[in-house]
Amino acid sequence: MRTKLFLTLCFIGVMLSCNKDRLPNDEANNNNDEPSNFHENFGDAITRTFIGNVIDINGNPIENVIISIGNDDVLTDDHGVFILEDAQVNKRFAYVKAEKDGYIHGSRALVPTSGTNKVSIMLLEETVAGSTTSGTSETIAIANGASVSLEGDYIKEDGTPYSGSLDVIIHHLDPTDKAVSLQMPGMLYAENEDNEERMLQTLGMLAVELRGSGGEDLNLAEGSSAEIKIPVDASLLSIAPSSIPLWFFDEAKGYWIEEGEATLVGNNYIGTVEHFSFWNCDIPAEAINLCVTVMNENETAFANTKVTITSATFGTRSGFTNELGEVCGLVPSGETLEINVYDFAICGSNIIYTSAIGPFNSDDSLTVIVEESSNIINETVTGTFTDCDQNPVTNGYVVITYGDQQFFDMLTEGVFEINMLRCSTADSFSIEAIDHDNLQTTGEINYTFSTPETSLGNLISCNDITEFIQFNIDGDTGENVLIATNIRATFGESDNTNSGSSNGLNISGQGEAGTNDCFYLFGNLTDAPHTGTYDNLDYQVQDDTGINIGECIGISQTNNNIIYNVTALGDVDEYIDINFSGDYEDYNGNTHTISGVIHVLRDSLD
Template identity: 60%
Template sequence: MKRIKNFPNLILILLLSLIVVTACQNDDDSSVNNNNPQENIPDTFSEYFGNEISRDFLGTVIDKNHNPIEGATITIGSETATTDSNGVFMINGATVKQRFGYIKAEKAGYIHASRSVVPSNGTNKVTIMMLEATVVGSVTSGSSGTVTATDGSSVSFDGNFIKEDGSTYDGSVDVILHHLDPADDDMPMQMPGMLYAENENGAERMLQTLGMLAVELRGSGGEDLNLAEGSTSEIKVPVDASLMSIAPNTIPLWYFDEANGYWKEEGQATLQGNMYVGTVSHFSFWNCDIPTEAITLCVTATNEDNVPLANMYVSITSATFGTTYGHTNENGEVCGYVPSNESLELNVYSYDVCGDNPLHTETVGPFTVDSNITVIVPDNPDIIEETVVGTFNTCDGNAVTDGYVKLSYGYQTFIDTVTNGEFEINLLRCSDNNTFTIEASDYVNLQVTDSISYTFATPITNIGTISACNAVTEFIEYTIDDGESTFIFENISANFYTDSPNYPDPTLDIFASSNDQGNCYYMYGALNDPDYLGTYDSYSFNGTVGDTGFIIGECLNMSDENNNITYNLTALGNVGEYIDINFSGSYEDYQGNAHTINGVVHVLRDN
């Protein structure tokens, strides 16, 4: 199976998609059971989907280079949204079906993109990779012609084209052509819908792909075109060298129904050399696939204390039909289609920064009906469970109601929604990597925070309050005794000295005051040797020579007695770059009263 490190770094693909890694079977093979006379096929295919339900969605739209796409229009049923500067969209309360939800993404300059899912409880997360509408070649109406891509995929035309309204088109035709290769790790994000289909008899099937071809036709004015009625085109779809040994001589063809969000069987292709060659009568995505009967399976991953494990990588492998995969949501749940009537191998993984070995393996199934199962992941001394919580406010101090928080750890990014200003992100981390960054976005008001560095305070890290203020370039925030947070945005100086007049070793000196609030803040730090970053305790001017640590008591009525504050210096940039420090703990004031404090320093270095 594929190693985790080969999958995309954005951990936003939650619902199971099929990847081909094993042998194929013909559609008329009795083991596929495509035409089982005992199968109960409904009058309309949508009856498979169940009743309408309301679900929440959080997704990311990216390009082929994994960069976010801003301004894409997202549609789920009657609900629409637009992706922000991070390529993120949020749609809450969308109406979908129990076994099927369809998300469409559109933007000028890209071909139509989509994702279909089996909706789970909680927030459904998806990633859609949009492909550019790059013209590979052109043909002219009234004349036959062929357009061939650099990988050998091609489309031949007889010269008869129509517009969307059915009228005849005359003129030059631009051909947009993309071959989607199952050997490409990004294919599950690039393909439309999911590998779920209606066969020629009206029965639902799960698909096993050997290659797809996306074709869109545009007129000289940019209008969408298609083949005229009665016209056909020959398509050629390359088969990756790694799959040639398992490619059958003939394979069913399936086209993607963009209106409904699933594949439909229509015709077949023949293997000629390393190409599947088939004839089609219209254009969309075309797919060379082997079908199998399937059920929906929802897997909930928990630890030994029955606590759900979010953001876990779950794979299910069929000896016949390959591997499906997905990531658990905040409820520890992931749902998707898997082959029916087969014993399946289920693996639960952490992330690529923690290695490729599964945390848990077991055999599940066979399943004959839609099912829900729970798997318990045993404790692992090398993997640490973390929960990061905090409050996200607007710049004027109100709770953000529609927003999200992006946590980056190692090579991974986790995005979770904010509820009434509060957020909670659960993940597993490796014992040798304990830093992360947080960036939050107010989705409605289009305000964001800076990316701020933190250190895990296992098992729960409370980062306090962060605010979305685009105009703010640096700030100091702290909260005492769970009271109102204090923010200082102005009159901040931050200086780093490798050898100061008052102290021979490296030091930090940060001072800030707020003219409006009358607040002041002074932080002094005596640092370790380079690279200076790390965890520090409280520093005392009356302590041992050469001692290190931080002190913030001058403006805060904070004594040295019972001072148990921990400071994490996570970034120390060059002049003009950021210094990031977070701190938390307990202390006594000069009157002997006990207090707690947590805070963040995100300031620009002046010296």
């Protein structure tokens, strides 16, 4: 199971959500039955493409989650990933819902960009905090002091009275918890009592769900109420007002609605509610939509780059750019803000750009230019992706892992191109390509960046192929070779090296019957861990280290400038990963280029 952190496009001020119990008659108990023109704030209807992933609280993917955007539905795959193209949303508002039995409903609201919109949703399990019986007053609390006090009168979804035992599910979300951005409902966007749009700063949230003995959803009976207690973290008490508006998340609409208020008693907000939902204690503010594009001096946009916007009043919100280098979301209006751009966690999450921006009084956009430095390197990763028959995969995606962070990017007719920033201290990454239609994958393949562009060649997803050797000679006008049969890979033999070293690497492969394709690699590697960058092995030089692939391909020793990156050298029955590229002369003195990928299982020496 994956336990790495999945990071995708997390728009500024836009978070994931866990929804309330469904209310009787859809939107009953809203207590705001007057017609609302609030939806006019969303702008015109448009279509956009979405890719996202759904994970549990341990970061593991959840498959077969129902994802809904408008009238379109799709299931997550076994990687927890979904793709929805041409989904109908609004220019300033898109609403993504996620549902699976055993979990509180999840959702995400966002301001869509013109590129691919990336979404991450963390589902919370339906954990029972306690049980009670209709007709009985009861207070149910969880370990941190969050609680709900019930009067004992309940109804079913159809509005009829419920009698009997019931379970109470409680989840408290603490704004100081890093995971809250993956768990909170919708985005921090709301309709106040005057029908005006507001952004919110949360001081704490509480979700309460009721389940009858038959598993049916319940809610409070008409005329009944409940007291909720929401703890406030000590670090937030200095900004916590003595009374604060209460907001509930409307699952049908996808945003928060103001209803009532709570009073600060000690370090808890206490309020009374007449229906159960995800309830939120928030300070409201007027907001505008801001879009930020991150690029370098050559106007190359950078994907998967973290951006934060900090308000002295409302704190910090963060997001990751899409493939166009763009991230959008709500920020406070009329206030000078601070923008920061960061490198990756593996690099130390250092600030690589900072500036004061604003104030903004209407929707706006800006471009951030990240200047070159010795510590920040611009990278482009390109490749193609085909199925077993080498047809381009048109419905699929690639997952890039850099350190402990993972990013998803879609394909365009089997082609991918990813621009990103990396740090000088970490030059390796891995990639996995998934064919959505055929439910097949390449498996995770390790690489080293070949700055400034890393061409991965053609990746193949095929259940019949567990290992392969693939290379291209002379680019688009040259020859592509794929060898997926008769492969043998060993490490530790001294054969074919002149040193007698135990670090000898031998990989060979023969194409299918009827072809003349063959491949033979031998090398003498450095001591453990053996990974790293190697040049051509000159087997006439005693104790030289390097790699040579000339035997089958006709590569001479003269002007041999091929560089090999050994990114993984596993134990027996684990993968050896090598990528290589460069130019060389053949035995007739003609110059060629070559690039390739080796993804093979290590065999025993027996």
